[in-house]
Amino acid sequence: MNIGDRVRLLHGNEEGVITKISNGGRIEIEIEDGFRIPAMKNEVVIISAAERQFFGDGIKVEESKSFDPKSSKENSAEGVYLAYIPINDKDHSIYLVNQSSRAYLTMVSEVFGDNSRTIVAGELVARGNKKIGEKSIADFEEWPTLLCQFFPIHTKIEKTQPSFERRIKFKASAFFKSKRKVPILDKNGYLFKLTENIKEIDITELNEELKSISQTAVDTKFPKPEKNIDLHIEKLTKDYPFMSNAEMLKLQMDTFERNLNYAIAHGMDQITFIHGIGNGVLRKEIHKHLSQLKNIKYFQDEQKSPFGYGATLVRIS
Structure with a gap:
Protein backbone atom coordinates (compact mmCIF):
# COMPACT_ATOMS: atom_id res chain seq x y z
CA MET A 1 0.00 0.00 0.00
CA GLY A 56 -16.40 2.24 -14.48
CA ASP A 57 -15.40 4.77 -11.82
CA GLY A 58 -13.84 7.08 -14.37
CA ILE A 59 -10.22 6.17 -13.60
CA LYS A 60 -9.52 3.99 -16.59
CA VAL A 61 -5.85 3.53 -17.45
CA GLU A 62 -5.32 3.57 -21.18
CA GLU A 63 -3.87 0.47 -22.79
CA SER A 64 -0.21 0.66 -23.75
CA LYS A 65 0.39 1.67 -27.35
CA SER A 66 3.18 3.31 -29.27
CA PHE A 67 2.83 6.90 -30.37
CA ASP A 68 2.34 7.31 -34.11
CA PRO A 69 2.50 10.96 -35.29
CA LYS A 70 0.58 10.00 -38.42
CA SER A 71 -2.33 8.58 -36.48
CA SER A 72 -5.44 10.79 -36.70
CA LYS A 73 -6.43 9.75 -33.16
CA GLU A 74 -3.08 10.87 -31.74
CA ASN A 75 -3.16 14.09 -33.77
CA SER A 76 -6.53 14.93 -32.23
CA ALA A 77 -4.71 15.15 -28.87
CA GLU A 78 -1.98 17.51 -30.09
CA GLY A 79 -0.62 19.93 -27.56
CA VAL A 80 1.99 20.44 -24.87
CA TYR A 81 1.88 18.19 -21.81
CA LEU A 82 3.42 17.91 -18.35
CA ALA A 83 4.19 14.29 -17.43
CA TYR A 84 5.28 12.59 -14.20
CA ILE A 85 6.82 9.19 -14.98
CA PRO A 86 7.60 6.79 -12.11
CA ILE A 87 11.24 5.90 -11.50
CA ASN A 88 10.29 3.65 -8.56
CA ASP A 89 7.36 3.50 -6.11
CA LYS A 90 8.18 6.98 -4.77
CA ASP A 91 10.29 9.05 -7.18
CA HIS A 92 9.03 10.47 -10.47
CA SER A 93 10.81 12.12 -13.40
CA ILE A 94 9.12 15.28 -14.70
CA TYR A 95 8.94 15.92 -18.45
CA LEU A 96 7.59 18.53 -20.81
CA VAL A 97 6.20 16.69 -23.83
CA ASN A 98 5.53 18.58 -27.05
CA GLN A 99 3.07 16.58 -29.12
CA SER A 100 2.75 19.27 -31.78
CA SER A 101 4.46 20.40 -34.98
CA ARG A 102 5.67 23.70 -33.46
CA ALA A 103 8.76 24.34 -31.33
CA TYR A 104 8.62 26.63 -28.29
CA LEU A 105 11.00 28.65 -26.16
CA THR A 106 10.08 27.43 -22.70
CA MET A 107 10.63 28.57 -19.13
CA VAL A 108 9.41 26.66 -16.09
CA SER A 109 9.65 28.10 -12.57
CA GLU A 110 8.74 26.95 -9.07
CA VAL A 111 6.72 29.66 -7.31
CA PHE A 112 7.04 30.34 -3.56
CA GLY A 113 4.61 33.15 -2.77
CA ASP A 114 6.18 36.33 -4.20
CA ASN A 115 9.42 34.45 -4.96
CA SER A 116 10.28 32.00 -7.72
CA ARG A 117 13.10 29.79 -8.97
CA THR A 118 13.61 28.97 -12.66
CA ILE A 119 14.27 25.25 -13.04
CA VAL A 120 14.55 25.06 -16.83
CA ALA A 121 14.75 27.47 -19.77
CA GLY A 122 15.38 26.67 -23.42
CA GLU A 123 13.89 25.22 -26.58
CA LEU A 124 11.25 22.51 -26.54
CA VAL A 125 11.46 20.97 -30.01
CA ALA A 126 8.43 19.86 -32.02
CA ARG A 127 7.47 16.22 -31.37
CA GLY A 128 10.05 16.16 -28.60
CA ASN A 129 10.43 16.19 -24.84
CA LYS A 130 12.59 17.75 -22.13
CA LYS A 131 13.23 16.44 -18.62
CA ILE A 132 12.84 19.28 -16.11
CA GLY A 133 13.41 17.54 -12.77
CA GLU A 134 12.39 14.84 -10.30
CA LYS A 135 9.95 14.78 -7.39
CA SER A 136 9.08 12.32 -4.64
CA ILE A 137 5.46 11.41 -4.02
CA ALA A 138 6.32 11.34 -0.31
CA ASP A 139 6.74 15.15 -0.53
CA PHE A 140 3.55 15.66 -2.56
CA GLU A 141 2.06 18.15 -0.09
CA GLU A 142 5.15 20.36 -0.35
CA TRP A 143 5.37 20.49 -4.14
CA PRO A 144 5.39 24.20 -5.08
CA THR A 145 3.21 25.80 -7.74
CA LEU A 146 4.68 25.44 -11.23
CA LEU A 147 4.63 28.37 -13.65
CA CYS A 148 5.06 27.12 -17.23
CA GLN A 149 5.57 29.72 -19.99
CA PHE A 150 5.72 29.01 -23.72
CA PHE A 151 6.77 31.29 -26.58
CA PRO A 152 6.18 29.84 -30.09
CA ILE A 153 9.12 29.77 -32.51
CA HIS A 154 8.23 30.95 -36.04
CA THR A 155 10.74 29.57 -38.55
CA LYS A 156 8.96 31.18 -41.52
CA ILE A 157 6.74 34.17 -42.20
CA GLU A 158 3.33 33.19 -40.91
CA LYS A 159 0.55 34.34 -38.62
CA THR A 160 1.98 35.06 -35.18
CA GLN A 161 0.88 32.49 -32.65
CA PRO A 162 0.18 33.70 -29.10
CA SER A 163 2.48 32.96 -26.20
CA PHE A 164 0.84 31.34 -23.19
CA GLU A 165 1.39 30.25 -19.61
CA ARG A 166 -0.10 27.87 -17.05
CA ARG A 167 0.12 27.86 -13.26
CA ILE A 168 -0.25 24.39 -11.78
CA LYS A 169 -0.82 23.36 -8.16
CA PHE A 170 -1.89 19.74 -7.82
CA LYS A 171 -4.54 18.21 -5.59
CA ALA A 172 -4.15 14.51 -4.88
CA SER A 173 -7.69 13.70 -6.03
CA ALA A 174 -6.94 15.13 -9.50
CA PHE A 175 -3.30 14.08 -9.79
CA PHE A 176 -3.75 10.37 -9.19
CA LYS A 177 -6.71 10.15 -11.57
CA SER A 178 -4.58 11.27 -14.53
CA LYS A 179 -2.60 8.07 -15.10
CA ARG A 180 -2.33 7.17 -18.79
CA LYS A 181 0.09 6.56 -21.64
CA VAL A 182 2.48 9.50 -22.17
CA PRO A 183 2.87 10.40 -25.87
CA ILE A 184 6.32 10.64 -27.44
CA LEU A 185 7.91 8.87 -24.44
CA ASP A 186 5.57 5.87 -24.78
CA LYS A 187 5.52 5.22 -21.02
CA ASN A 188 2.79 5.11 -18.39
CA GLY A 189 2.66 8.14 -16.11
CA TYR A 190 0.54 11.00 -14.81
CA LEU A 191 -0.27 13.28 -17.74
CA PHE A 192 -1.59 16.87 -17.82
CA LYS A 193 -2.35 18.91 -20.94
CA LEU A 194 -0.90 22.42 -20.64
CA THR A 195 -2.55 23.79 -23.78
CA GLU A 196 -5.98 23.71 -22.13
CA ASN A 197 -7.35 26.68 -20.16
CA ILE A 198 -4.27 28.70 -21.07
CA LYS A 199 -3.61 32.33 -20.29
CA GLU A 200 -2.06 34.23 -23.18
CA ILE A 201 1.01 36.32 -22.41
CA ASP A 202 0.79 39.97 -23.47
CA ILE A 203 4.28 40.60 -24.85
CA THR A 204 3.85 44.40 -24.82
CA GLU A 205 2.76 44.32 -21.19
CA LEU A 206 5.63 41.96 -20.33
CA ASN A 207 8.20 44.29 -21.96
CA GLU A 208 6.81 47.29 -20.06
CA GLU A 209 6.98 45.32 -16.81
CA LEU A 210 10.60 44.30 -17.45
CA LYS A 211 11.47 47.90 -18.36
CA SER A 212 9.88 49.14 -15.14
CA ILE A 213 11.75 46.57 -13.06
CA SER A 214 15.04 47.48 -14.75
CA GLN A 215 14.48 51.22 -14.20
CA THR A 216 13.55 50.65 -10.57
CA ALA A 217 16.72 48.61 -10.04
CA VAL A 218 18.80 51.48 -11.37
CA ASP A 219 17.03 54.23 -9.45
CA THR A 220 16.54 52.55 -6.07
CA LYS A 221 19.25 52.87 -3.41
CA PHE A 222 19.98 49.91 -1.21
CA PRO A 223 18.48 50.51 2.25
CA LYS A 224 20.85 50.17 5.19
CA PRO A 225 19.75 47.18 7.28
CA GLU A 226 19.44 47.08 11.05
CA LYS A 227 22.37 45.64 13.00
CA ASN A 228 20.17 42.77 14.18
CA ILE A 229 17.96 40.97 11.62
CA ASP A 230 15.26 38.69 13.06
CA LEU A 231 14.64 35.73 10.75
CA HIS A 232 11.87 34.09 12.77
CA ILE A 233 9.20 33.29 10.21
CA GLU A 234 6.40 35.02 12.13
CA LYS A 235 8.42 38.26 11.84
CA LEU A 236 8.67 37.95 8.06
CA THR A 237 5.11 37.08 6.99
CA LYS A 238 1.61 36.63 8.37
CA ASP A 239 0.99 33.79 5.89
CA TYR A 240 3.38 31.32 7.51
CA PRO A 241 0.58 29.00 8.77
CA PHE A 242 -0.22 28.28 5.11
CA MET A 243 3.39 27.74 3.98
CA SER A 244 5.35 24.50 3.72
CA ASN A 245 8.67 24.06 5.54
CA ALA A 246 10.51 24.50 2.23
CA GLU A 247 8.67 27.75 1.47
CA MET A 248 9.42 29.16 4.94
CA LEU A 249 13.12 28.28 4.68
CA LYS A 250 13.28 29.87 1.23
CA LEU A 251 11.80 33.13 2.54
CA GLN A 252 14.16 33.17 5.53
CA MET A 253 17.23 32.56 3.35
CA ASP A 254 16.17 35.22 0.85
CA THR A 255 15.79 37.72 3.70
CA PHE A 256 19.20 36.73 5.11
CA GLU A 257 21.01 37.06 1.76
CA ARG A 258 19.31 40.36 0.88
CA ASN A 259 20.21 42.00 4.20
CA LEU A 260 23.75 40.65 4.11
CA ASN A 261 24.22 42.15 0.63
CA TYR A 262 22.80 45.47 1.84
CA ALA A 263 25.18 45.43 4.82
CA ILE A 264 28.16 44.81 2.53
CA ALA A 265 27.03 47.55 0.12
CA HIS A 266 26.81 50.07 2.99
CA GLY A 267 30.23 49.14 4.35
CA MET A 268 28.94 47.83 7.68
CA ASP A 269 31.59 45.99 9.68
CA GLN A 270 29.20 43.51 11.27
CA ILE A 271 25.61 42.30 11.31
CA THR A 272 23.78 39.72 13.45
CA PHE A 273 21.12 37.32 12.17
CA ILE A 274 18.68 35.93 14.75
CA HIS A 275 17.59 32.49 13.58
CA GLY A 276 16.64 30.76 16.83
CA ILE A 277 17.66 27.26 17.86
CA GLY A 278 14.84 25.07 16.54
CA ASN A 279 16.02 22.05 14.54
CA GLY A 280 19.13 23.88 13.33
CA VAL A 281 18.30 23.76 9.61
CA LEU A 282 18.26 27.54 9.11
CA ARG A 283 21.49 28.01 11.08
CA LYS A 284 23.17 25.30 9.01
CA GLU A 285 22.08 26.90 5.72
CA ILE A 286 23.26 30.35 6.85
CA HIS A 287 26.68 29.05 7.91
CA LYS A 288 27.00 27.10 4.67
CA HIS A 289 26.34 30.26 2.65
CA LEU A 290 28.73 32.38 4.71
CA SER A 291 31.54 29.83 4.36
CA GLN A 292 31.48 30.33 0.59
CA LEU A 293 31.91 34.14 0.66
CA LYS A 294 35.30 35.80 0.31
CA ASN A 295 34.39 39.19 1.81
CA ILE A 296 33.51 37.76 5.25
CA LYS A 297 36.23 37.98 7.93
CA TYR A 298 34.55 35.37 10.09
CA PHE A 299 31.22 34.39 11.57
CA GLN A 300 30.36 32.81 14.90
CA ASP A 301 27.47 31.82 17.13
CA GLU A 302 26.37 34.83 19.15
CA GLN A 303 26.10 33.66 22.76
CA LYS A 304 25.36 36.90 24.59
CA SER A 305 21.91 37.96 25.78
CA PRO A 306 19.22 38.25 24.51
CA PHE A 307 19.85 35.76 21.69
CA GLY A 308 21.57 32.92 23.51
CA TYR A 309 22.88 30.47 20.92
CA GLY A 310 20.10 31.36 18.48
CA ALA A 311 21.99 34.00 16.50
CA THR A 312 25.00 34.30 14.18
CA LEU A 313 27.38 37.28 14.23
CA VAL A 314 28.93 38.09 10.83
CA ARG A 315 32.11 40.18 10.59
CA ILE A 316 32.45 41.83 7.16
CA SER A 317 35.87 42.56 5.65
Whole structure:
Protein backbone atom coordinates (compact mmCIF):
# COMPACT_ATOMS: atom_id res chain seq x y z
CA MET A 1 0.00 0.00 0.00
CA ASN A 2 1.57 3.27 -1.19
CA ILE A 3 0.78 6.96 -1.50
CA GLY A 4 -1.31 7.40 -4.65
CA ASP A 5 -3.18 4.08 -4.34
CA ARG A 6 -6.95 4.31 -4.68
CA VAL A 7 -8.71 2.56 -1.81
CA ARG A 8 -12.18 1.83 -0.43
CA LEU A 9 -13.19 1.77 3.21
CA LEU A 10 -14.28 -1.71 4.36
CA HIS A 11 -16.95 -0.35 6.69
CA GLY A 12 -18.32 2.45 4.52
CA ASN A 13 -18.99 3.65 0.97
CA GLU A 14 -16.13 6.17 0.77
CA GLU A 15 -13.40 5.83 -1.83
CA GLY A 16 -10.35 7.97 -2.27
CA VAL A 17 -6.62 8.32 -2.81
CA ILE A 18 -3.96 7.77 -0.12
CA THR A 19 -2.14 11.06 0.49
CA LYS A 20 -0.20 10.24 3.67
CA ILE A 21 1.10 7.13 5.44
CA SER A 22 2.14 7.45 9.09
CA ASN A 23 3.76 5.16 11.62
CA GLY A 24 1.47 2.78 13.45
CA GLY A 25 -0.57 1.87 10.38
CA ARG A 26 -2.38 5.20 10.09
CA ILE A 27 -3.16 6.66 6.67
CA GLU A 28 -4.92 9.73 5.28
CA ILE A 29 -7.34 9.45 2.36
CA GLU A 30 -8.48 12.28 0.10
CA ILE A 31 -12.04 11.64 -1.07
CA GLU A 32 -14.15 13.66 -3.49
CA ASP A 33 -14.13 17.48 -3.28
CA GLY A 34 -10.74 17.43 -1.56
CA PHE A 35 -11.97 16.27 1.85
CA ARG A 36 -9.49 14.13 3.81
CA ILE A 37 -10.29 11.46 6.33
CA PRO A 38 -8.02 9.40 8.62
CA ALA A 39 -8.11 5.60 8.65
CA MET A 40 -6.09 2.54 9.58
CA LYS A 41 -4.48 0.36 6.91
CA ASN A 42 -6.55 -2.63 8.02
CA GLU A 43 -9.74 -0.62 7.46
CA VAL A 44 -9.24 -0.14 3.71
CA VAL A 45 -8.71 -2.23 0.60
CA ILE A 46 -6.94 -1.23 -2.61
CA ILE A 47 -9.18 -0.96 -5.67
CA SER A 48 -7.49 -2.86 -8.48
CA ALA A 49 -7.21 -1.49 -12.02
CA ALA A 50 -9.36 -4.36 -13.30
CA GLU A 51 -12.14 -3.55 -10.82
CA ARG A 52 -12.04 0.16 -11.69
CA GLN A 53 -12.30 -0.60 -15.38
CA PHE A 54 -15.14 -3.13 -14.94
CA PHE A 55 -17.29 -0.97 -12.68
CA GLY A 56 -16.40 2.24 -14.48
CA ASP A 57 -15.40 4.77 -11.82
CA GLY A 58 -13.84 7.08 -14.37
CA ILE A 59 -10.22 6.17 -13.60
CA LYS A 60 -9.52 3.99 -16.59
CA VAL A 61 -5.85 3.53 -17.45
CA GLU A 62 -5.32 3.57 -21.18
CA GLU A 63 -3.87 0.47 -22.79
CA SER A 64 -0.21 0.66 -23.75
CA LYS A 65 0.39 1.67 -27.35
CA SER A 66 3.18 3.31 -29.27
CA PHE A 67 2.83 6.90 -30.37
CA ASP A 68 2.34 7.31 -34.11
CA PRO A 69 2.50 10.96 -35.29
CA LYS A 70 0.58 10.00 -38.42
CA SER A 71 -2.33 8.58 -36.48
CA SER A 72 -5.44 10.79 -36.70
CA LYS A 73 -6.43 9.75 -33.16
CA GLU A 74 -3.08 10.87 -31.74
CA ASN A 75 -3.16 14.09 -33.77
CA SER A 76 -6.53 14.93 -32.23
CA ALA A 77 -4.71 15.15 -28.87
CA GLU A 78 -1.98 17.51 -30.09
CA GLY A 79 -0.62 19.93 -27.56
CA VAL A 80 1.99 20.44 -24.87
CA TYR A 81 1.88 18.19 -21.81
CA LEU A 82 3.42 17.91 -18.35
CA ALA A 83 4.19 14.29 -17.43
CA TYR A 84 5.28 12.59 -14.20
CA ILE A 85 6.82 9.19 -14.98
CA PRO A 86 7.60 6.79 -12.11
CA ILE A 87 11.24 5.90 -11.50
CA ASN A 88 10.29 3.65 -8.56
CA ASP A 89 7.36 3.50 -6.11
CA LYS A 90 8.18 6.98 -4.77
CA ASP A 91 10.29 9.05 -7.18
CA HIS A 92 9.03 10.47 -10.47
CA SER A 93 10.81 12.12 -13.40
CA ILE A 94 9.12 15.28 -14.70
CA TYR A 95 8.94 15.92 -18.45
CA LEU A 96 7.59 18.53 -20.81
CA VAL A 97 6.20 16.69 -23.83
CA ASN A 98 5.53 18.58 -27.05
CA GLN A 99 3.07 16.58 -29.12
CA SER A 100 2.75 19.27 -31.78
CA SER A 101 4.46 20.40 -34.98
CA ARG A 102 5.67 23.70 -33.46
CA ALA A 103 8.76 24.34 -31.33
CA TYR A 104 8.62 26.63 -28.29
CA LEU A 105 11.00 28.65 -26.16
CA THR A 106 10.08 27.43 -22.70
CA MET A 107 10.63 28.57 -19.13
CA VAL A 108 9.41 26.66 -16.09
CA SER A 109 9.65 28.10 -12.57
CA GLU A 110 8.74 26.95 -9.07
CA VAL A 111 6.72 29.66 -7.31
CA PHE A 112 7.04 30.34 -3.56
CA GLY A 113 4.61 33.15 -2.77
CA ASP A 114 6.18 36.33 -4.20
CA ASN A 115 9.42 34.45 -4.96
CA SER A 116 10.28 32.00 -7.72
CA ARG A 117 13.10 29.79 -8.97
CA THR A 118 13.61 28.97 -12.66
CA ILE A 119 14.27 25.25 -13.04
CA VAL A 120 14.55 25.06 -16.83
CA ALA A 121 14.75 27.47 -19.77
CA GLY A 122 15.38 26.67 -23.42
CA GLU A 123 13.89 25.22 -26.58
CA LEU A 124 11.25 22.51 -26.54
CA VAL A 125 11.46 20.97 -30.01
CA ALA A 126 8.43 19.86 -32.02
CA ARG A 127 7.47 16.22 -31.37
CA GLY A 128 10.05 16.16 -28.60
CA ASN A 129 10.43 16.19 -24.84
CA LYS A 130 12.59 17.75 -22.13
CA LYS A 131 13.23 16.44 -18.62
CA ILE A 132 12.84 19.28 -16.11
CA GLY A 133 13.41 17.54 -12.77
CA GLU A 134 12.39 14.84 -10.30
CA LYS A 135 9.95 14.78 -7.39
CA SER A 136 9.08 12.32 -4.64
CA ILE A 137 5.46 11.41 -4.02
CA ALA A 138 6.32 11.34 -0.31
CA ASP A 139 6.74 15.15 -0.53
CA PHE A 140 3.55 15.66 -2.56
CA GLU A 141 2.06 18.15 -0.09
CA GLU A 142 5.15 20.36 -0.35
CA TRP A 143 5.37 20.49 -4.14
CA PRO A 144 5.39 24.20 -5.08
CA THR A 145 3.21 25.80 -7.74
CA LEU A 146 4.68 25.44 -11.23
CA LEU A 147 4.63 28.37 -13.65
CA CYS A 148 5.06 27.12 -17.23
CA GLN A 149 5.57 29.72 -19.99
CA PHE A 150 5.72 29.01 -23.72
CA PHE A 151 6.77 31.29 -26.58
CA PRO A 152 6.18 29.84 -30.09
CA ILE A 153 9.12 29.77 -32.51
CA HIS A 154 8.23 30.95 -36.04
CA THR A 155 10.74 29.57 -38.55
CA LYS A 156 8.96 31.18 -41.52
CA ILE A 157 6.74 34.17 -42.20
CA GLU A 158 3.33 33.19 -40.91
CA LYS A 159 0.55 34.34 -38.62
CA THR A 160 1.98 35.06 -35.18
CA GLN A 161 0.88 32.49 -32.65
CA PRO A 162 0.18 33.70 -29.10
CA SER A 163 2.48 32.96 -26.20
CA PHE A 164 0.84 31.34 -23.19
CA GLU A 165 1.39 30.25 -19.61
CA ARG A 166 -0.10 27.87 -17.05
CA ARG A 167 0.12 27.86 -13.26
CA ILE A 168 -0.25 24.39 -11.78
CA LYS A 169 -0.82 23.36 -8.16
CA PHE A 170 -1.89 19.74 -7.82
CA LYS A 171 -4.54 18.21 -5.59
CA ALA A 172 -4.15 14.51 -4.88
CA SER A 173 -7.69 13.70 -6.03
CA ALA A 174 -6.94 15.13 -9.50
CA PHE A 175 -3.30 14.08 -9.79
CA PHE A 176 -3.75 10.37 -9.19
CA LYS A 177 -6.71 10.15 -11.57
CA SER A 178 -4.58 11.27 -14.53
CA LYS A 179 -2.60 8.07 -15.10
CA ARG A 180 -2.33 7.17 -18.79
CA LYS A 181 0.09 6.56 -21.64
CA VAL A 182 2.48 9.50 -22.17
CA PRO A 183 2.87 10.40 -25.87
CA ILE A 184 6.32 10.64 -27.44
CA LEU A 185 7.91 8.87 -24.44
CA ASP A 186 5.57 5.87 -24.78
CA LYS A 187 5.52 5.22 -21.02
CA ASN A 188 2.79 5.11 -18.39
CA GLY A 189 2.66 8.14 -16.11
CA TYR A 190 0.54 11.00 -14.81
CA LEU A 191 -0.27 13.28 -17.74
CA PHE A 192 -1.59 16.87 -17.82
CA LYS A 193 -2.35 18.91 -20.94
CA LEU A 194 -0.90 22.42 -20.64
CA THR A 195 -2.55 23.79 -23.78
CA GLU A 196 -5.98 23.71 -22.13
CA ASN A 197 -7.35 26.68 -20.16
CA ILE A 198 -4.27 28.70 -21.07
CA LYS A 199 -3.61 32.33 -20.29
CA GLU A 200 -2.06 34.23 -23.18
CA ILE A 201 1.01 36.32 -22.41
CA ASP A 202 0.79 39.97 -23.47
CA ILE A 203 4.28 40.60 -24.85
CA THR A 204 3.85 44.40 -24.82
CA GLU A 205 2.76 44.32 -21.19
CA LEU A 206 5.63 41.96 -20.33
CA ASN A 207 8.20 44.29 -21.96
CA GLU A 208 6.81 47.29 -20.06
CA GLU A 209 6.98 45.32 -16.81
CA LEU A 210 10.60 44.30 -17.45
CA LYS A 211 11.47 47.90 -18.36
CA SER A 212 9.88 49.14 -15.14
CA ILE A 213 11.75 46.57 -13.06
CA SER A 214 15.04 47.48 -14.75
CA GLN A 215 14.48 51.22 -14.20
CA THR A 216 13.55 50.65 -10.57
CA ALA A 217 16.72 48.61 -10.04
CA VAL A 218 18.80 51.48 -11.37
CA ASP A 219 17.03 54.23 -9.45
CA THR A 220 16.54 52.55 -6.07
CA LYS A 221 19.25 52.87 -3.41
CA PHE A 222 19.98 49.91 -1.21
CA PRO A 223 18.48 50.51 2.25
CA LYS A 224 20.85 50.17 5.19
CA PRO A 225 19.75 47.18 7.28
CA GLU A 226 19.44 47.08 11.05
CA LYS A 227 22.37 45.64 13.00
CA ASN A 228 20.17 42.77 14.18
CA ILE A 229 17.96 40.97 11.62
CA ASP A 230 15.26 38.69 13.06
CA LEU A 231 14.64 35.73 10.75
CA HIS A 232 11.87 34.09 12.77
CA ILE A 233 9.20 33.29 10.21
CA GLU A 234 6.40 35.02 12.13
CA LYS A 235 8.42 38.26 11.84
CA LEU A 236 8.67 37.95 8.06
CA THR A 237 5.11 37.08 6.99
CA LYS A 238 1.61 36.63 8.37
CA ASP A 239 0.99 33.79 5.89
CA TYR A 240 3.38 31.32 7.51
CA PRO A 241 0.58 29.00 8.77
CA PHE A 242 -0.22 28.28 5.11
CA MET A 243 3.39 27.74 3.98
CA SER A 244 5.35 24.50 3.72
CA ASN A 245 8.67 24.06 5.54
CA ALA A 246 10.51 24.50 2.23
CA GLU A 247 8.67 27.75 1.47
CA MET A 248 9.42 29.16 4.94
CA LEU A 249 13.12 28.28 4.68
CA LYS A 250 13.28 29.87 1.23
CA LEU A 251 11.80 33.13 2.54
CA GLN A 252 14.16 33.17 5.53
CA MET A 253 17.23 32.56 3.35
CA ASP A 254 16.17 35.22 0.85
CA THR A 255 15.79 37.72 3.70
CA PHE A 256 19.20 36.73 5.11
CA GLU A 257 21.01 37.06 1.76
CA ARG A 258 19.31 40.36 0.88
CA ASN A 259 20.21 42.00 4.20
CA LEU A 260 23.75 40.65 4.11
CA ASN A 261 24.22 42.15 0.63
CA TYR A 262 22.80 45.47 1.84
CA ALA A 263 25.18 45.43 4.82
CA ILE A 264 28.16 44.81 2.53
CA ALA A 265 27.03 47.55 0.12
CA HIS A 266 26.81 50.07 2.99
CA GLY A 267 30.23 49.14 4.35
CA MET A 268 28.94 47.83 7.68
CA ASP A 269 31.59 45.99 9.68
CA GLN A 270 29.20 43.51 11.27
CA ILE A 271 25.61 42.30 11.31
CA THR A 272 23.78 39.72 13.45
CA PHE A 273 21.12 37.32 12.17
CA ILE A 274 18.68 35.93 14.75
CA HIS A 275 17.59 32.49 13.58
CA GLY A 276 16.64 30.76 16.83
CA ILE A 277 17.66 27.26 17.86
CA GLY A 278 14.84 25.07 16.54
CA ASN A 279 16.02 22.05 14.54
CA GLY A 280 19.13 23.88 13.33
CA VAL A 281 18.30 23.76 9.61
CA LEU A 282 18.26 27.54 9.11
CA ARG A 283 21.49 28.01 11.08
CA LYS A 284 23.17 25.30 9.01
CA GLU A 285 22.08 26.90 5.72
CA ILE A 286 23.26 30.35 6.85
CA HIS A 287 26.68 29.05 7.91
CA LYS A 288 27.00 27.10 4.67
CA HIS A 289 26.34 30.26 2.65
CA LEU A 290 28.73 32.38 4.71
CA SER A 291 31.54 29.83 4.36
CA GLN A 292 31.48 30.33 0.59
CA LEU A 293 31.91 34.14 0.66
CA LYS A 294 35.30 35.80 0.31
CA ASN A 295 34.39 39.19 1.81
CA ILE A 296 33.51 37.76 5.25
CA LYS A 297 36.23 37.98 7.93
CA TYR A 298 34.55 35.37 10.09
CA PHE A 299 31.22 34.39 11.57
CA GLN A 300 30.36 32.81 14.90
CA ASP A 301 27.47 31.82 17.13
CA GLU A 302 26.37 34.83 19.15
CA GLN A 303 26.10 33.66 22.76
CA LYS A 304 25.36 36.90 24.59
CA SER A 305 21.91 37.96 25.78
CA PRO A 306 19.22 38.25 24.51
CA PHE A 307 19.85 35.76 21.69
CA GLY A 308 21.57 32.92 23.51
CA TYR A 309 22.88 30.47 20.92
CA GLY A 310 20.10 31.36 18.48
CA ALA A 311 21.99 34.00 16.50
CA THR A 312 25.00 34.30 14.18
CA LEU A 313 27.38 37.28 14.23
CA VAL A 314 28.93 38.09 10.83
CA ARG A 315 32.11 40.18 10.59
CA ILE A 316 32.45 41.83 7.16
CA SER A 317 35.87 42.56 5.65
